[in-house]
Amino acid sequence: MSTGAxxxxxxxxxxxxxxxxxxxxxxxEPMSTTKNTTGSWxxxxxxxxxxxCIRCRTCWMYCPEPAILELDKPYVTKDGRRYDLTxxxxxxHCKGCGICAHECPTKAIKMVPEGAEE
Amino acid sequence: xxxxxxxxxxxVTTTIYPYTSWGVPYIHVxxxxxxxxxxxxxxxxxxxxxxxxxxxxxxxxxxxxxxxxYDIGLQALxxxxxxxxxxxxxxxxxxxxxxxxIQRSGGTPKFAKTTTMPAGTVIRGKIQKKKxxxxxxxxxxxxxxxxxxxxxxPIDLVNKVxxxxxxxxxxxxxxxxxxxxxxxxxxxxDEKMIEIARLATETGYFPLYEWDRDRLIINPPSDMYMDKRxxxxxxxxxxxxxxxxxxxxxxxKELEKDIEDFLNYLWRLSIGSGVxxxxx
Ligand SMILES: Cc1ncc(C[n+]2csc(CCOP(=O)(O)OP(=O)(O)O)c2C)c(N)n1
Ligand code: SF4
Ligand code: SF4
Ligand SMILES: [Mg+2]
Numbered sequence: 001m002s003t004g005a006x007x008x009x010x011x012x013x014x015x016x017x018x019x020x021x022x023x024x025x026x027x028x029e030p031m032s033t034t035k036n037t038t039g040s041w042x043x044x045x046x047x048x049x050x051x052x053c054i055r056c057r058t059c060w061m062y063c064p065e066p067a068i069l070e071l072d073k074p075y076v077t078k079d080g081r082r083y084d085l086t087x088x089x090x091x092x093h094c095k096g097c098g099i100c101a102h103e104c105p106t107k108a109i110k111m112v113p114e115g116a117e118e
Numbered sequence: 119x120x121x122x123x124x125x126x127x128x129x130v131t132t133t134i135y136p137y138t139s140w141g142v143p144y145i146h147v148x149x150x151x152x153x154x155x156x157x158x159x160x161x162x163x164x165x166x167x168x169x170x171x172x173x174x175x176x177x178x179x180x181x182x183x184x185x186x187x188y189d190i191g192l193q194a195l196x197x198x199x200x201x202x203x204x205x206x207x208x209x210x211x212x213x214x215x216x217x218x219x220i221q222r223s224g225g226t227p228k229f230a231k232t233t234t235m236p237a238g239t240v241i242r243g244k245i246q247k248k249k250x251x252x253x254x255x256x257x258x259x260x261x262x263x264x265x266x267x268x269x270x271x272p273i274d275l276v277n278k279v280x281x282x283x284x285x286x287x288x289x290x291x292x293x294x295x296x297x298x299x300x301x302x303x304x305x306x307x308d309e310k311m312i313e314i315a316r317l318a319t320e321t322g323y324f325p326l327y328e329w330d331r332d333r334l335i336i337n338p339p340s341d342m343y344m345d346k347r348x349x350x351x352x353x354x355x356x357x358x359x360x361x362x363x364x365x366x367x368x369x370x371k372e373l374e375k376d377i378e379d380f381l382n383y384l385w386r387l388s389i390g391s392g393v394x395x396x397x398x
Contacts, residue, residue: 025135032137061271062312098309111309 042096052108059100067094126183153194184225264328269316304360
């Protein structure tokens with residue numbers, strides 16, 4: 001990572017665009033905000049009932065973070081429905097906004113106060 | 119793909135130094151020049167390809183707020199559209215300068231109160247109507263312009279982005295996306311943000327339509343809401359938000375009349391541009 005600081009050129013020759021000094025701030029590592037575990041800001045956490053979930057992808061679409069993970073994890077529900085996918089929450093980054101629970105068509109997601117039992 | 123983003127909430131929330139959320143090259147520019155910077159990048163990519171220094175048709179997408187588009191960035195945007203740069207410009211419209219604390223913009227709707235236009239007995243929030251940015255953009259006769267809403271990501275929003283990108287060889291594309299701001303609009307819990315956005319379209323307040331090579335197409339579900347009887351009452355949308363908590367029934371009627379007039383205008387444009395329609 002460079003802060004963009006530069007040393008003045010030694011000659012007075014006009015610079016071409018390739019020699020122009022770095023201006024502004026540079027962030028070299030893509031997607032590095034994932035290191036910032038913003039999940040700690042949350043006061044309520046979403047909990048998915050895997051048996052009630054119909055794998056419609058609504059929560060995945062609407063989560064603003066995005067903190068809904070779409071995993072290639074097979075799952076068989078108690079009443080025998082088979083799924084290739086499982087939706088899980090990335091609790092390191094979920095901020096607990098509740099949009100997923102509010103939009104889920106089968107009400108498979110419950111918001112549970114942090115620190116409370118599920 | 120290269121993203122160009124003027125200052126605003128998107129920039130502030132995604133690029134907290136020394137980190138970035140972006141997984142593609144991203145440039146943060148001044149508040150007023152997203153259109154100009156995107157134009158320059160697009161032209162540079164073309165020139166590099168022409169000189170054999172690059173062999174890739176990298177796409178350029180500008181993403182800017184309503185303040186950065188309706189107001190301070192309008193000239194740079196107009197220049198970009200007029201010169202025909204193959205850039206996709208996405209306006210995310212939360213209807214005020216939210217990042218700096220809810221100041222009124224050209225995108226703020228009538229009667230909505232902001233910190234610069236508070237509501238009293240004489241001045242009732244914003245005095246003027248929301249600027250019709252889509253008509254300004256369409257007047258440049260670019261190949262593609264569309265409105266979209268965060269409440270309709272599949273299929274509408276996703277398809278519009280895909281379509282817009284496929285038109286960039288012909289010229290610029292523009293997508294105007296409504297994106298509620300829970301603290302700025304106020305009065306509803308965070309989890310209702312998508313529900314509020316959906317109401318904006320269901321009440322006719324924010325219709326979904328596209329300008330596709332000089333034809334105006336009203337998209338579902340807004341085509342259905344051209345019929346007033348199928349629309350939800352505007353009050354449901356307005357009264358759910360504290361920015362409009364002071365408005366009277368008379369004022370809601372006035373807002374409703376403005377919506378009716380605007381939908382009629384869209385309707386005439388649509389029919390006039392030769393689009394057949396099942397709703398009359
Ligand atoms: C020339 C200039 N004027 C003012 C500012 C301060 N400023 C930063 S973000 C912002 C508001 C942005 O509003 P909008 O474009 O609607 O985006 P939002 O924050 O609502 O997402 C303002 C006024 C600035 N950065 N540059
Ligand atoms: S919205 Fe509900 S039903 Fe759909 S995938 Fe998410 S948890 Fe499952
Ligand atoms: S609570 Fe909000 S942030 Fe967390 S998973 Fe649901 S939608 Fe995403
Ligand atoms: Mg804004």
